[in-house]
Amino acid sequence: MHMTAYQDDITGSTTETSPSGPSVAIIGAGMSGLSAANSLRAAGAHVRLFEKSRGPGGRMATRRTDGSTFDHGAQYFTARHPRFVSRVAGWIDDGIVSEWNGSIGVFESGSLRDSTGATKRFVGQPRMSALTRYLSDGLDISFNTRISSINRASSGTWRLHDDTGQKHGDFQFVLSSLPPDQASRLVGDNSDLAGRISNVRMKPCWALMVAFDKRVEVNYDGIFVGDDSSISWLARNSSKPGRGDVDSWVIHASAEWSDHHLEDEKSLIQDVLLTGFKKIVGQAALTPMYSAVHRWRYALAENPLNHGVLWDGTGTIGLIGDWTNGSRVEGAFLSGESAALQLIEGIPS
Ligand SMILES: Cc1cc2nc3c(=O)[nH]c(=O)nc-3n(C[C@H](O)[C@H](O)[C@H](O)COP(=O)(O)OP(=O)(O)OC[C@H]3O[C@@H](n4cnc5c(N)ncnc54)[C@H](O)[C@@H]3O)c2cc1C
Known part of the structure; x- marks a missing residue:
């Protein structure tokens, strides 16, 4: 598992060294997560990805x-x-x-x-x-880290928990690239998003x-x-x-x-x-x-949405992935990119 100084913020023992823009957690290092991460990094955001597998790529697998x-x-x-x-x-x-x-x-x-x-x-x-490996170059990715829940701190920032009980945060924004069922479970108590995606199969x-x-x-x-x-x-x-x-x-x-x-x-x-x-x-x-x-x-x-990205009411949790944007690799890429652009330029209300 990859550890960074940011992970220890929660204990107050270390401080993050270089965030110039917003801090963003991205769950999943498939095409949509990597696309979002690269655009956000280029815009100066502090980005950290969490991936349950031992490498990037998700369904673009070999x-x-x-x-x-x-x-x-x-x-x-x-x-x-x-x-x-x-x-x-x-x-x-x-x-x-x-x-x-x-x-x-x-x-x-x-x-x-x-x-x-x-x-x-x-x-x-x-x-x-090879493509997703190339896109993950230089990104801060914690592999073998399955995020199982997120919750809001009193400061309004987000904390992520993995299935070993480890906490990660705080982050101003969270982007999830999980399939709809898992995304629902993850954001369920925190937003109205679960109801909006319950039909996607x-x-x-x-x-x-x-x-x-x-x-x-x-x-x-x-x-x-x-x-x-x-x-x-x-x-x-x-x-x-x-x-x-x-x-x-x-x-x-x-x-x-x-x-x-x-x-x-x-x-x-x-x-x-x-x-x-x-x-x-x-x-x-x-x-x-x-x-x-x-x-x-x-x-x-089976019935993908065509939203690009879905934001919760606070504009701080976004759902991305092929299923939010017409399906397939191109949809996944554009979904991640849209989320990054909207996060930087302002989320449409
Ligand atoms: C059999 C098959 C055939 C396909 N054929 C084509 C095709 O020919 N053309 C085409 O364009 N598309 C095709 N696709 C679809 C294409 O692979 C996807 O559209 C694209 O790869 C989706 O990228 P994504 O980032 O949205 O999701 P994913 O690639 O699924 O990425 C999500 C990532 O999140 C990780 N993750 C899940 N849960 C957690 C968690 N709790 N914590 C941390 N990480 C987590 C996963 O390990 C994964 O890496 C195919 C897919 C499959 C499976």
Whole structure:
């Protein structure tokens, strides 16, 4: 766990050394939290992030094994808003993002057809998590720190508590990038936010990762699946830039199927998704040399909001994340950036 002088403020034993702007706690170091943190830092705020995992990135995750990598969360991202388009261009110049020119197909009514189109798809290079690692450079992040509650001090500032009982604070502002259920629980007693987000539902996704010692001969690198009851998408991960030569694939189960099989044994999930994969690529005899599954309990919002950021009545707690802003990587980035801009320039009433 990373400790800073700020953490000890609560005991009065040390003082914070360099805050020139407002002090802001950000819960979660995924794309939205990192985006907010970078914009706030650039504007002179004192920012500290708290992340329950041992590294940054959240759902922009990559699993590494001997010889292969698997982007088992976000597959690629698109860029439509001018601010995000220009940010992506900068990341490409810095060599941390590349366009993925994989050929894209659709599997429907038992056959494959081309669907490549004009959409530009971007990926972190040499793996998806490289981008969030890059964005976390120089930020003050406490890893392995799961925030379990927040409460207001008599001075009006916020104190955070982690699940070991450790207190962190004080902060003038808190930004939470947690999924809606957890965000509700966190802010429940402190604001009216819980009621405003109670309808937002996150859908789960089971992900299968498989690698083969010989190339799987199929014409497409990414396949949207229209009519299979278990699978919604598969991608030849190794077709993305910098991923190496081992033929590696990520297969995502559909939200409905994942929901239905959320608590099933991993071995069963693995069997069903592998069988579905073989059917789609038309090769019944394939045997992977590596196979693993991962369960995303909160993968994508079924009914995301379009607020950018949601502030509580005091304008000191903000909820950010893909689900507050149309979903997906771009939405998450813009949500964090909006929160930072509004916090610096004044929160609209
Ligand atoms: C299977 C899957 C496929 C996807 N495919 C695509 C795609 O192709 N294109 C696309 O654009 N998007 C895709 N997405 C969505 C994309 O990954 C997200 O929109 C984006 O990464 C969300 O970023 P975020 O910061 O809002 O949330 P997250 O990445 O979830 O970040 C939240 C962070 O908060 C941390 N956290 C949670 N609770 C606590 C706590 N109590 N205390 C401290 N830290 C906590 C988490 O560990 C996490 O790091 C996909 C997601 C999944 C799961």
